[in-house]
Amino acid sequence: MQKRWVEQNPVNHNSVISLAKALNINEVLASLLVQRGVHDFEEARRFFRPSLSHLHNPFLMKDMDVAIRRIEKAIGMKEHILIYGDYDVDGTTAVAVLYSFLKRFYNHIGYYIPDRYKEGYGISFQGIDYAKAHQYSLIIALDCGIKSIDKVAYAKAKGIDFIIGDHHTPSEQLPDAIAVLDPKRKDCAYPYKELSGCGIAFKIIQAFTKTNHLDDAEAHQYLDLVAVSIASDIVPVTGENRVLAHFGLKKLNNNPCFGLQALINLSSKVGELNLTDVIFQIGPRINAAGRIEHAKDAVKLLLAKSAEEAKNCCALVDVQNMQRKDFDAKITAEALSLIQESEQLVKKKTTVVYQEDWHKGVIGIVASRLTEKYYRPTIVLTKSNDYVAGSARSVAGFDLYEALLACSDLLEQFGGHKYAAGLTMKAENISALQLRFEEVVAQRIRPELLEPEIQIDAQLNLADITPKFFRILHQFAPFGPENNAPVFLAKNLYVKGMANLVGVNHLKMFVTQEDAPVFDSIGFGLGEYLPQLNRGLPFNACFTIEENVWRERRAIQLNIKGIRLMS
Known part of the structure; x- marks a missing residue:
């Protein structure tokens, strides 16, 4: 399917020149910053140098003070607390984060993930009955519950209190819970609205550590799981999420929890993981547990206390992921057939x-x-x-x-x-x-x-892609929604030597431009252009710039998203 090429509206040229001079960078890079709302040196410093000190005070979130008081009351009264979460990556990581944290200080705590097939999405009557039967008097729901008005009322009638920690859009009426933590509440003044469900769990931990004068590191040790949730739930990688993802990826690549390390060991990634790698190589395996059997298998993996335990849990989740792939292929084929007929x-x-x-x-x-x-x-x-x-x-x-x-x-x-x-x-x-x-x-x-589109951030000459340019561009990461990897447009390109097909239909070639270096390039799914390119036809291309690692050799590579042949 052909894609429209849509170029960004021009930004204020004077702002670009001023920022380029202040930072001593290429004007193309300065324009990318202005597109992202960065206009001066201080804003650029904050963008390029994320700090955990940039995280917002968790008590700015509506009802956070009430939630923490209720948790502390439960601990003081030795009540049983149930951490309840959805069965996807965001929900299971949220449960793992809050359960792991509270379990370090308090023993009367459990977790519950609904069965996708018997109970469906979100809070269920069965889950509340389970809580009642096992003497849980406080349920903390994560990544779900914002619309569970009837379920919360049912629990209240059974003497069970709820704290809702959700990030989905609420209805006009909120559940009658002890506390409803959701930045999307109309009456919530929390400065950042796009946290993941696991991000809400992290803010609860942050609030608890502040109240009890604990070291911030008690909360920060869970940032690898928060980064996995941000990637997998496709939330914007802006503001607070960008800070959480930045430091979460550092932990994921250097010192992940046992469960995530076991999943990383199964991945084919060479070099450091980024958010895209998480989406395609870690997230699907965590999700597979809830899709095929029960998401508690994923939580067990994320809570593993040793490498051996994690390896065993991971083996089960990997088998479930292979089953998921089989179902996926079969049902997709059947659905496509229904439409095509x-x-x-x-x-x-x-x-x-x-x-x-x-x-x-x-x-x-x-x-x-x-x-x-x-x-x-x-x-x-x-x-x-x-x-x-x-x-x-x-x-x-x-x-x-x-x-x-x-x-x-x-x-x-x-x-x-x-x-x-x-x-x-x-x-x-x-x-x-x-x-x-x-x-x-x-x-x-x-x-x-x-009609699908390719959004182009800026035009670029290949001669401008220097090591310094790439180093600065790399600092725009982590990339994700609303902070995507910049897409550039270059004109009058041609293939140096001969282009080749790799895989099923992918172009592999060396690309250059007049008075510019030659760049290794890959164009996934663009094999149809092979005959024309090998005849020497010039072309325009839009692409991202990335680092290709092969047998410890690192090189700048163009990842070509679209080609237009020039007549």
Whole structure:
């Protein structure tokens, strides 16, 4: 599928020149900083030199003081505390972080992850019944619960208090919990709104350490898990998340917990891990436990107390991940077939597909793959007990959550973000949802959003890619949503020597420009251009700049995202 090339709107040229002079850097780099809201030396210092002192006071979060008082009361009264979390990476890391921390000071504590198939997403009545049966009088819910009004009321009637620690968008009415920690609350003045669920758990730990005059290192030792949650939950890598990810990656690469080290040992990465590596090599294995069996297997891995224990837990999770891949491939093929066999479905602006025997654990992955293929808002549905469960994914620039809100009368429940959501509904409403979702999206989506795009940050001459340029560019990391690796546009390029195909359809070549050095380049999925490039046709290309490590040899490499041949 061809992609639109969209260049960033020009930034103030005077600001760029001023910043370039103040920092003694290339104007292209200065323009990238201005795009990211950095305008002067002090802001640049803060951007390039993240510090844990930049983290916000956790007590700026609404209800944090109430939450800490309730936890301390529970400890003082020797109450039993249950840490309750969702079954994805964000939820399991959140549970592992808070459970590990509190367990060091207090023994009457347990954790609970709902069964994806028997209980579904979020807080469940079964989970509350479990808490009651095991004498837990305080539940701390992480990465879920912001909409669980009926469940919290049910728990309250049984004498169980709730602290909600969530980061999803709340409804107008909040649960009647002792404390509701969510930066997205309208009445919450916390300066940063985009923390992950595990990030909320970290803030609870931060608040507890401050109250009890503990060393900050007591909280910071969990930053490797926080970084994994930030990467896997695709939250913005800006502000506080950027600081947490920066230091979390340092710990992940130098001194990770036993469970994460076992997962790293399975990865194929050479050199240091970045957030993208976490997304593709660590996150899927943690997620696989909850998708195939039960997410408690992932929590056990993350809580492992020795390398041997972690290795054994990791072996189980890796087997589950291989099973997940098999389900993923089979269901994706079936879903694509459903669409391709219907001319009507192919022409729609949305995809809503249902098969009652699809594995619930992988429908989110399948939704992502269908979105990538047809590039339109997508919902994949399957039967789940007496209901239908669904996972939804969106395209860049379109608010999926708001679209589902317009369909909420057809749903039993739903929740999520702008680009990803989960839902539960009755089977008899599937046809109505297919019609309504198409109608809502067709009315609201701009036509250009249905065509994938490559966002170009700046034009660049290859001669400007010096070691100094790359060193400074490298300091823009960690890269992720809203701080993506900059994409550059270079014109009038040509291949030096001959381009080759590697893998299935990937271009491997040396690229240059008049009066510029030659750069090793890789273009994934761009093999169709091989004949023209080997005939010597000049071309324009957009690309990111990265370091390629091969047998201890390090070299700057262009990762080419798009090619346009010049006539």
